[in-house]
Amino acid sequence: MLSSERVVEVKVRRVSGYARGEVVKVWRLSFLGDVDPETGRLRESGKSIDGKILVVHSFRGSTVGTYVIYALASRKRAPNAIVSVNPDPVVIAGCILGGIPFAYGLPEEIYELLEDCDVLELRPPNTVVVRKRCR
Amino acid sequence: MKVLVEVGEALGAERLIPVSHAHVSGISIFNIGVSGVELLEKLVSMNARVRVYTTANPYSMAIEIPQFFDEKIVALQRRVVELLTAMGIDESSFTCIPYALRRPGYGEHLAWAESSAVIYANSVLGARTNREGGIVALLAGIAGRTYEAGMHLDENRRPSLRILVEVPATSIWIASAIGLYVGSVSKDIPFVSMGIDRDPVAARLYLKNFLASVATTSSLPMVFIENVTPERIDEKELASLERVSIDRKEIENYIEERCSSTLLLGCPHLDLDEVRYVLRKLLTNEVSKFFNHVMIFVPRRFEVSDDVRNLIIELKRRGLEVALFRGCCPVVTDLRNVVVEPLATVHGKARHYIPKLAGVPCCLVNAL
Numbered sequence: 001m002l003s004s005e006r007v008v009e010v011k012v013r014r015v016s017g018y019a020r021g022e023v024v025k026v027w028r029l030s031f032l033g034d035v036d037p038e039t040g041r042l043r044e045s046g047k048s049i050d051g052k053i054l055v056v057h058s059f060r061g062s063t064v065g066t067y068v069i070y071a072l073a074s075r076k077r078a079p080n081a082i083v084s085v086n087p088d089p090v091v092i093a094g095c096i097l098g099g100i101p102f103a104y105g106l107p108e109e110i111y112e113l114l115e116d117c118d119v120l121e122l123r124p125p126n127t128v129v130v131r132k133r134c135r
Numbered sequence: 136m137k138v139l140v141e142v143g144e145a146l147g148a149e150r151l152i153p154v155s156h157a158h159v160s161g162i163s164i165f166n167i168g169v170s171g172v173e174l175l176e177k178l179v180s181m182n183a184r185v186r187v188y189t190t191a192n193p194y195s196m197a198i199e200i201p202q203f204f205d206e207k208i209v210a211l212q213r214r215v216v217e218l219l220t221a222m223g224i225d226e227s228s229f230t231c232i233p234y235a236l237r238r239p240g241y242g243e244h245l246a247w248a249e250s251s252a253v254i255y256a257n258s259v260l261g262a263r264t265n266r267e268g269g270i271v272a273l274l275a276g277i278a279g280r281t282y283e284a285g286m287h288l289d290e291n292r293r294p295s296l297r298i299l300v301e302v303p304a305t306s307i308w309i310a311s312a313i314g315l316y317v318g319s320v321s322k323d324i325p326f327v328s329m330g331i332d333r334d335p336v337a338a339r340l341y342l343k344n345f346l347a348s349v350a351t352t353s354s355l356p357m358v359f360i361e362n363v364t365p366e367r368i369d370e371k372e373l374a375s376l377e378r379v380s381i382d383r384k385e386i387e388n389y390i391e392e393r394c395s396s397t398l399l400l401g402c403p404h405l406d407l408d409e410v411r412y413v414l415r416k417l418l419t420n421e422v423s424k425f426f427n428h429v430m431i432f433v434p435r436r437f438e439v440s441d442d443v444r445n446l447i448i449e450l451k452r453r454g455l456e457v458a459l460f461r462g463c464c465p466v467v468t469d470l471r472n473v474v475v476e477p478l479a480t481v482h483g484k485a486r487h488y489i490p491k492l493a494g495v496p497c498c499l500v501n502a503l
Contacts, residue, residue: 089142090268092145096141097138
């Protein structure tokens with residue numbers, strides 16, 4: 001049985017660049033500690049963020065996070081984009097230095113709706129397209 | 136520049152403004168790791184240079200006492216210093232008290248990282264700076280600008296709570312304990328009334344420690360301190376604020392039993408006048424009998440005067456060994472292979488971070 005794909009276009013505060021990929025969703029994240037910069041895996045769940053769209057509700061933790069994001073990018077282990085509900089200067093700085101597209105201002109209800117198998121597309125300057133793939 | 140524009144936009148800034156002084160944090164190899172060095176290498180390879188006066192935080196102790204650390208760590212830490220100085224950062228800085236090298240004027244816009252320096256600049260000097268991320272402060276130094284948001288704007292520099300401290304700040308540890316408590320109860324900028332020693336060196340030392348401690352238990356960039364903070368405040372506005380009192384009992388809760396015969400001083404770093412002040416106090420203070428080592432952390436550029444040298448000799452004669460450490464910071468160093476016993480301190484910031492970041496136990500004692 002094929003379920004029809006649901007597509008939702010969402011307006012957000014800022015989308016810095018074009019990107020597309022499968023969602024990996026995390027509630028709160030500190031790049032320093034929670035992410036292994038060598039492998040691009042989340043230490044707790046073991047999920048890889050390499051080539052994915054990392055969707056985070058909000059960020060916490062040290063300003064060293066900027067360096068970790070840069071290291072992920074230079075090792076080619078970075079996500080295709082980082083999308084969040086709340087913006088964070090540490091993450092934005094890391095994304096720009098590492099050349100990773102980012103988006104913030106994702107509505108809370110869209111964050112709630114997203115699941116790991118969904119596909120997200122970022123379209124600058126402020127559109128995010130959600131393709132619901134999960135059943 | 137793009138980083139500053141994007142970060143500023145995320146924080147609601149409309150434009151970039153010039154800064155006169157940037158101060159960079161995130162210098163310790165134990166914090167930034169190989170990834171941090173890689174990023175600094177990239178900036179240097181792109182010929183990045185600072186456009187305004189820029190200072191840096193202390194590095195880890197791996198440079199000062201390399202024999203205790205892995206060769207790779209020592210080499211990477213030295214490389215960080217080389218890279219930063221190659222970008223034009225003041226070679227004699229490497230301190231968490233950049234205001235001792237260049238004292239910013241009232242109303243000056245800065246881009247400082249290092250929470251204890253940020254809160255001092257805003258609260259005591261009347262200068263304006265946000266708590267910048269370490270690398271963002273470096274980029275601000277390179278651009279000579281930062282984003283205009285937060286503490287750069289008048290409307291965000293207002294108190295929202297009034298705190299009356301019933302205990303006068305008469306020693307470093309009391310000032311620290313008051314600060315740890317104030318930070319833990321203040322969500323937004325408070326207006327604090329408290330008694331501070333009249334001696335100018337003592338007053339500076341107590342204010343520094345009070346503020347560094349506030350910035351330890353909160354993310355506050357500023358405290359209005361009655362008769363200290365140069366900015367004017369409307370009497371009516373002040374009268375309308377909710378009031379809280381802090382009594383002696385709340386402060387005394389922070390004293391701990393002496394856990395060590397080694398006393399750590401200089402978090403934040405001490406300048407020459409402050410070193411003289413604490414050494415004199417150690418000579419006259421009964422409590423110094425309980426210690427046999429004192430570690431004092433000072434800026435990289437620190438010349439010992441004759442009278443201070445004599446004080447050190449006199450203390451040694453009495454069984455108290457004083458060692459000065461320049462340009463480095465124990466908090467950002469893995470101390471597990473360096474010290475064999477816990478560390479005692481009078482500084483709220485060191486007490487809080489040493490167990491968490493340096494990996495050794497630490498206690499706050501009523502020594503100075």
